[in-house]
Amino acid sequence: MPLLVRRLEEDDLVNRFDCGDQALNDYLKRFAWQNQHRHSVGVTHVAAEMEVPRAVIGYHTLASSSIPKSSFPGNAGQRLSPYHNVPVVLLARLAVDRRFQQRGVGQMLLQHALDLSLAVREQVGCRCVLVDAYASAVPWYGRFGFVPIGGAPAGAPTQKMFLDLRTVEAAILRE
Amino acid sequence: MRFQAEIPTRDQRILSSLMRDLEIQSNAELLAHLISIARWAVVERRQGRRIASLGAQGPVRELVSPLLERVAPEHQLPCVEIHWTPEELANLAALASAEPAMPAEPLRGLMRRS
Numbered sequence: 001m002p003l004l005v006r007r008l009e010e011d012d013l014v015n016r017f018d019c020g021d022q023a024l025n026d027y028l029k030r031f032a033w034q035n036q037h038r039h040s041v042g043v044t045h046v047a048a049e050m051e052v053p054r055a056v057i058g059y060h061t062l063a064s065s066s067i068p069k070s071s072f073p074g075n076a077g078q079r080l081s082p083y084h085n086v087p088v089v090l091l092a093r094l095a096v097d098r099r100f101q102q103r104g105v106g107q108m109l110l111q112h113a114l115d116l117s118l119a120v121r122e123q124v125g126c127r128c129v130l131v132d133a134y135a136s137a138v139p140w141y142g143r144f145g146f147v148p149i150g151g152a153p154a155g156a157p158t159q160k161m162f163l164d165l166r167t168v169e170a171a172i173l174r175e
Numbered sequence: 176m177r178f179q180a181e182i183p184t185r186d187q188r189i190l191s192s193l194m195r196d197l198e199i200q201s202n203a204e205l206l207a208h209l210i211s212i213a214r215w216a217v218v219e220r221r222q223g224r225r226i227a228s229l230g231a232q233g234p235v236r237e238l239v240s241p242l243l244e245r246v247a248p249e250h251q252l253p254c255v256e257i258h259w260t261p262e263e264l265a266n267l268a269a270l271a272s273a274e275p276a277m278p279a280e281p282l283r284g285l286m287r288r289s
Contacts, residue, residue, distance in 0.1 A: 065257050073265045079272050086271070090257065111285045123244040127271055130257070144282045147270060151262025160263060164275040171278035171286040 019095035058096040
């Protein structure tokens with residue numbers, strides 16, 4: 001099943017997409033294009049089969065974010081950045097259609113998202129990738145080195161996770 | 176606005192040479208021209224256009240500057256806000272301050288495809 005990953009386009013076929021999670025389905029169908037094209041609040045890349053390149057079978061959405069240095073407790077922020085903010089890349093969403101799950105599409109999308117994050121680190125500068133993962137996805141991200149960030153409010157539906165981009169870089173350099 | 180800057184001797188020589196070549200009489204005039212050129216380059220790159228010089232016969236030479244890449248749309252991700260608890264921020268600071276972890280085998284396998 002040769003696949004391609006590319007930036008979301010307006011005429012992509014997204015209506016049949018079903019990853020099993022209503023919020024992630026709705027985001028792709030209702031908001032992803034508008035957010036990317038009109039509001040600039042997230043860039044979505046989609047996976048598709050080469051033979052059916054318009055039909056979306058998976059996607060990820062990346063956004064940049066920053067954390068004000070002053071919001072860190074004590075002088076912790078001082079060590080992280082000489083400037084006012086600590087820049088980070090947020091892997092805001094990643095989902096695969098149910099019909100294509102367990103076939104490596106998610107890994108392909110994650111690899112693509114990390115490649116883009118490394119390019120951002122190289123060209124603009126950022127420290128890490130963060131993901132706010134559903135509890136069910138925490139072990140999957142953990143396999144690739146994402147570390148849970150403790151301290152979420154009790155009952156929070158998601159878990160923030162951290163991956164140092166130097167670790168990703170080292171994964172390439174070690175080859 | 177009055178503008179003053181300390182520059183190294185080497186740059187002073189380059190500056191003088193530029194003023195001679197361009198027949199410019201004052202620092203202010205030179206600065207005005209440089210601002211115009213820099214502004215043009217930033218606008219072009221921000222629109223996703225690349226900046227290059229064309230020779231009559233030689234190959235096209237592209238100007239690649241890390242400074243200009245900061246405004247390139249392909250490297251601009253839209254910005255979103257994340258909400259943090261103080262405890263999460265303390266833990267994030269600890270993670271980000273630490274030496275990077277060695278890449279796990281699945282991550283190495285993943286990036287091997289890059």
